Structure formats: C-alpha cells, structure tokens
Amino acid sequence: MTSESLRNIWTITKRELVGYFNSPVAYVFIVIFLLMNGFFTFMLGNYFQRGEANLNSFFMWHPWLYLFLVPAAGMRLWSEERRVGTLELLLTMPISAWQAIIGKFLACWLFLALALALTFPVVLTTMYLGDPDLGSIVAGYVGSLLLAGAYLAVTVMTSAMTRNQVISFILSVVICFFLILAGWEPVTELMVRWAPDWLVTTVASFSVMPHFAQFQRGVLDFRDILFFGSVIGFCLFCTSVVLRGLRGA
C-alpha cells in the first residue's frame, strides 16, 4: 500500500468523521450507548451483587447492545451516498473503490471505538472497588472492539446494497442476529437435541459468540482475532462486489 493510498483513505475517514460530528447524531448515539451500557451493567448485570472484581457483567451485554447500535451508526455509510448521488462524485475521483470502502469503515469504527473508550468510568469503578486483572480488561475491550468491527462490516455491506437506510438497518440486524444465535449457548443446546454434531459445530463456527467469550475470559488468541478479521475482510470484499455490480447494471 503506497503512502498515497493511505492518504486517500485518511481523507475519506476524516470526511466521514467530520460528517458525524457536524450532526447531532454522533452525540445522541454516544449518550444512548453510555446510558444503555450503564443500565445493562448495573441493573440487569447485577454488577454490585456479584461482588467480583471483573467486567463480565459489562462485556456480556455487548453482543446485544451492538446488535442495534452498530447498524444504527453505520447504516448511512453507503446508502446515503447512493440516495443523494454523491456516490457518482466519490467514484469518479482518482481513488480505488477499496480506498473508499476502507476509509468509510475506519471512520465508523473509530467512532465506535471512541464511544467504547468513554466507558472508562466502569473500569475505574472496578479498580476502586477491587483488584481486577487489567490484562483481562484489555482483552475484553479488544474483543468488544473486534465484535463491533464485525457487525460494522456487515452493516457496511448491507448499506451498499440499498439506497434506503431503514432497509439497510433491518438487513444488518438480521444478519448480526444470526451471527449471535448460531453459537449462543441456549440455541446450540436446543440444536444438539436433534441435529448431528457436525451440523451444530458448523453452524456455531459462524457465530461471534464463542470467539467473543474467549476475550471475556481474558484470552487473547490469534485464532479469535483471525475470525473477526476474516468476517470484516469478507464483508468488505462483498461490499466492493456490490458496488461494482451497481455500476455495471
């Protein structure tokens, strides 16, 4: 990758970020994200009653929280460009479609990372109350960020498919929901009763849940990182195919 393509990617990322913060959406999003995090962690997660110095009751909700919040943050990335017609502008500039796809993805991911970073008071609280293992907290955050990235890549793909943000939102929620359910314990337990083992493991291998669980246990395994990396890579590749198909029609 040359420095010029990095520069182009950064220009696009910067534009998207400026776009986020020029509209109230970004602030509303962050506030909702933090409120919901607090609510789930402290009310539903019984953070205090557990009496454990870890963030399990914080991270365990993220797959469900992100299920709606990440598609909401990313649904406009391509569909808005298609609706307004700026896609024509963007794709006739001297850049490759890849640079645009990565630039947009990075912008939204950075934004999600910022929202996630703003949850630091939870970490401080835990450190004040007990003596948590900082290593597993870091692993938890890395896992959470990768999970958000995987959902976001799905959203980027669905938003390239349609000029309607709502459709893009619904499609990505459905796909992400599948990525959760395929390996969520209550579902796999149901499946084990009637499905052959190989089927259960195949379906579950598509799921984000077992991989996310590893990070929560404080394990930073290369294979889990690779899993999220391939989901992201695959979805972004599909995005480029969709964009090419659009223009070839």
Place this chain on the structure above:
Amino acid sequence: MITVEDLVKDFGPKRAVNRVSFTVQRGEILGFLGPNGAGKSTTMRMITGFIPPTHGKVVVGGHDVNEAPIEAKRLIGYLPESAPCYSDMTVHGFLSFAAEMRGLHGSAREEAVRRVVGMCFLENVLHQSVDTLSKGYRHRTCLAQSIIHDPQVLVLDEPTDGLDPNQKHEIRQLLKRFGRDKAIIFSTHILEEVDAVCSRAIIIDRGQVVANGTPAELRARHELAGSVTLRVQAAAAETVRGRLSSLGTAGKVTVSTDSGTVLARIFPRDKTVNGDLARSVAELAGKEGWRFDELRTEEGRLDDVFRAITQPDTRRQGA
C-alpha cells in the same frame, strides 16, 4: 484528449447508448445536445468511469478509462447531472475535501479552494452548510469541485441548469476561458448556449449521434438557411418574382402578398450562407426602384434543426 470509440451501454434489454464515437481535442468545447433520455448523461458517466461501457472504449489523455481508471480520472473534472454535494459539510469543508482527494494538501489546497471560490462566486456562502444552500449555489459548489484541480478535461452535465441569467452568463464566460487550453464536453438543453460557447456540437437521439458539426454547420442544415427574405411595398407580386428569378445567384423564389406588401423569399442556387445573395438582391431592388423595408439572410435556427433531426415522442410512437 478525449476519444470515444463505438460506445454502447445496455440497461437490461434497453440500449441507452448505441455506438457513439467522437473525439474532443484540447482547445475544443463540445456541446452535447439531445432530447430527454437520449443518453447524454449515460455517455458522460462512461467517459468519467462511473459506469463501465457494455462495449467500446473511452481514452482520456492516452489512458483507457477502464484499464487505467485512476490515471484517467486524475485528468478529469466532472460535474454530475444532479450536482450532488455532501450535505453534512460546509462549502469550505467540501471543497477542501475535493482538493485533498485530488492530491492537493496544505497551502496548495487552500490556494485551490480560494481560486475556485472566486471563479464560482461562493465567497458569501463559504462557511454555510451545504444543505442550507439554494439550488443555484449548490450547483456552483459542485461546479467548483470539478475545477479544483485545474483539470485538462472537463465533463459537465448541464452546468448552467438552475442558475440565474447573470450566473449563466458568468459560467459561459468561464467555460470559454477554460476552453482555450482544456478539452470540454458539456450537455445542455439551452440552444443559445451552443452558439455562445461551443466550438462544436453533437446531437444525440435515442442513443445515437445524429449530427456532429460546428454550430454554423448545424444551422446550415435548416431548410431556410441561406435564403433571403425581402419585403417590398407597392409592387406587383409577379413582377417581383420574375425579376428575382432572373438573378444569377438565386434558385427557387416564393412570393406572398400581405396587406399591400410583397414578401419574397429567395433561396440560393448553392446552399451557402454568405452575403452574396443578399447583396445582389439589394442591387436589383435599387435598380428596380422598389421600396423595401426588410431585407435579411436567414441563418437557420438551431432549435428548428434540433426538432427536425430528433423526432419528438409523438411521431416516434406513430412510426
């Protein structure tokens, strides 16, 4: 600078552009005319590399748009039909973004933004958000974006659409100025614009090129082009016709009478538009002592030519 060869675009079963070929040299301004749905915008989208052609190729500055898209796109400035802009930015932010995408950073970027803001008269709205701009200002903002890198090739889809008369004039002047050292293609529905700006015009109908020439050449295709109209008072129609027919340069002559005056139309023997015929008619009228209050050479009207070669929808359906 721009070579379009045998360009075809199919949308499903529908052929939007059908074997279009032309070239545009540096220093030329090509006007692209045609009825709605003729395929002008589709052709421009293929030239700028937004959609790939079904068949044929486009070469811009020596780079095939499909094989070396980045190199070709670097040379092109493009104003899409709907003049889209990122609505969540200010005008300044949007133009800075466009400049950076074209590889202009730091002071070069600021300099480029300043230049196009002046050219497109955007000083008043520089820090206004794009989504609060009026249509004309938005159009100009998008136009500014297309010239920010001082491109060698300009592709403008209806650049004067939605502008007030003053702005239309300014933009035409701008195009003429650019036309000296760039290759420009622009589409328009305003035929005066062709006369005012273009060095050459192409008329395209149902995806096919139906005329290609200078504005004067196109006008000469008019049935009345080159004919001379003479209005004589108090004279006998038949005498007037007889005398005019005897002129060496005259071909067919028609006369009609209208409240005491005779209106004669003299067609030239060979169809060229120059002053010869009018001069000999004037000499004859002087010799005969006719009192005439009108004498002029028809140039041919572009809109009639346009109508004649692009069949209107009604006739097309009848055919």
